[in-house]
Amino acid sequence: MNYRISQRAASLAPSLTLAIDSKAKAMKAAGEDVVGFGAGEPDFDTPQHIKDAAATALASGFTKYTASSGIAELREAIAAKFKQENGLSYKPSQIIVSCGGKHSCCNVILALCEQGDEVIIPAPYWLSYPEMVKLAGATPVILPTSDKTEFKITPEQLRAAITPRTRLFVLNSPSNPTGAVYSPEEIKALGDICVEKGVLIMSDEIYEKLVYDGARHASVAAFSQKHYDATIIVHGFAKAWSMTGWRLGFLAAPEPIAKAIDAVQSHSTSNPTSFAQKGAVAALTGSQAHLPLWLAEYSKRRSYAWQRLNAMPGITCVNAKGAFYLFPNISSLGLNSIDFCSRLLEEEKVAAVPGIAFGAEGYLRISYATSLANIEKGLDRMERFVRKIAGK
Numbered sequence: 324m325n326y327r328i329s330q331r332a333a334s335l336a337p338s339l340t341l342a343i344d345s346k347a348k349a350m351k352a353a354g355e356d357v358v359g360f361g362a363g364e365p366d367f368d369t370p371q372h373i374k375d376a377a378a379t380a381l382a383s384g385f386t387k388y389t390a391s392s393g394i395a396e397l398r399e400a401i402a403a404k405f406k407q408e409n410g411l412s413y414k415p416s417q418i419i420v421s422c423g424g425k426h427s428c429c430n431v432i433l434a435l436c437e438q439g440d441e442v443i444i445p446a447p448y449w450l451s452y453p454e455m456v457k458l459a460g461a462t463p464v465i466l467p468t469s470d471k472t473e474f475k476i477t478p479e480q481l482r483a484a485i486t487p488r489t490r491l492f493v494l495n496s497p498s499n500p501t502g503a504v505y506s507p508e509e510i511k512a513l514g515d516i517c518v519e520k521g522v523l524i525m526s527d528e529i530y531e532k533l534v535y536d537g538a539r540h541a542s543v544a545a546f547s548q549k550h551y552d553a554t555i556i557v558h559g560f561a562k563a564w565s566m567t568g569w570r571l572g573f574l575a576a577p578e579p580i581a582k583a584i585d586a587v588q589s590h591s592t593s594n595p596t597s598f599a600q601k602g603a604v605a606a607l608t609g610s611q612a613h614l615p616l617w618l619a620e621y622s623k624r625r626s627y628a629w630q631r632l633n634a635m636p637g638i639t640c641v642n643a644k645g646a647f648y649l650f651p652n653i654s655s656l657g658l659n660s661i662d663f664c665s666r667l668l669e670e671e672k673v674a675a676v677p678g679i680a681f682g683a684e685g686y687l688r689i690s691y692a693t694s695l696a697n698i699e700k701g702l703d704r705m706e707r708f709v710r711k712i713a714g715k
């Protein structure tokens with residue numbers, strides 16, 4: 324047989340984090356006491372009323388194909404959310420429900436980008452963005468940042484990166500992996516440049532509700548009609564409702580783009596799971612009482628972890644204002660991020676993700692979506708490890 328792999332698939336980078344992740348899993352399976360800071364998902368359970376709504380739908384036989392872009396009831400609830408919370412008017416026909424926020428991103432990129440197109444992605448980035456761009460045959464253009472600018476790009480950086488080939492700018496605030504949150508003014512400044520240059524914006528707002536210290540999320544689409552016309556918002560249920568395994572995301576786009584994405588989706592996955600969509604309706608229209616409790620807990624963990632990290636010799640850490648990640652700088656310790664994480668796992672049984680996986684050497688990603696007791700235990704171990712390599 325000829326197992327020739329398409330260039331499209333062969334161009335994808337194997338996940339750098341996989342090796343460490345599978346090692347951590349193997350160690351856990353062997354009964355070792357591994358503390359995991361690698362999680363990219365909330366540690367809370369999905370709120371009960373959401374599960375109940377899906378269970379009821381399942382029991383009542385709501386188990387058939389739906390419209391490929393999602394049930395009308397859910398798209399209406401999403402439109403109402405955008406109206407109430409973001410001041411944005413979308414018709415249900417501009418909204419596509421997909422099998423996760425990741426699927427929404429992939430749909431956007433596949434529908435808009437092709438060979439010869441450039442997609443601007445600030446680093447550190449969510450590791451799937453550049454790979455999706457490559458899958459579409461287009462070219463990722465990475466804009467590096469550092470902790471000196473709290474991992475935010477400047478308007479000048481964006482302007483300088485735009486060429487006649489630039490098709491899309493990927494904005495992710497609050498950010499995975501850094502937790503950075505752009506202020507409304509900063510978002511507007513970036514949006515203004517895209518509007519001026521005719522560049523579309525994919526705004527991944529999945530961490531919208533997870534912000535701390537009075538930080539405010541702003542959607543770039545909300546600044547003017549021109550901003551709205553330039554923006555595709557990607558969102559989902561995974562983070563604010565802890566529904567990662569449900570595989571439900573959504574996007575809102577100008578009508579012609581939504582139509583194209585619907586066509587892509589109708590020939591690839593078709594609709595997201597029918598009864599899961601009923602759960603999502605309950606997520607949007609039911610009680611949001613879980614959210615302030617989760618935010619209070621995340622906030623407590625974040626403050627604790629941030630203080631502990633900054634107290635370690637040779638480590639500095641920006642206090643992130645959103646999501647559930649910290650991104651400490653380890654560059655003064657003399658190990659690259661993969662070696663640091665491999666040794667941290669082997670010598671102290673703590674799993675973290677190396678910054679290089681997100682396009683940023685010299686850092687790690689610490690997820691605090693785990694209990695305070697775990698965080699304390701893991702950081703005690705990490706401190707011992709850091710003192711050992713720093714010789715202090």
Ligand SMILES: *Cc1c(COP(=O)(O)O)cnc(C)c1O
Nearest residue numbers: 423424425449499529559561572
């Ligand atoms: C978690 C996440 C998503 C979406 O995840 P799904 O599980 O596919 O809904 C999208 N973007 C970022 C940056 C994320 O961290």
